[in-house]
Amino acid sequence: VVLEGQWKEGFVAIAAVGATNVGSIKLLIEPELRTNNPGSMALHSQSYDERVYEPEGTGMMVKKGQEIAGFKMGSTVVVVFEAPLSKARGDGTVSSDFGFCVKAGDRIRVGEAIGRWSQS
Structure with missing residues (x-):
């Protein structure tokens, strides 16, 4: 399941990846969605479905911290x-008000920030 949209800095995509044959995904904004259906176990047995929540470009607003999906068995989110x-400074260095709180390979827990804007 992939959700695409915009945030204040540009494009964002969230992909919920369920474990093969066991990890089903529950999408709160689309309660009728069913993943890992027993009748569709054959590869390419059904076409992909796309839903666009975009009346005149407004989309669906999701607030910070709002739950949008979950797993019925564990898996991962990308x-x-x-x-x-980044902004160029007069001395030739580059700065950004944004910084990552995690580095490659770190485990991220539910609710943990992956980045923050500085308070300056």
């Missing part, structure tokens, strides 16, 4: 987003 642009 988040891809456009990071904020």
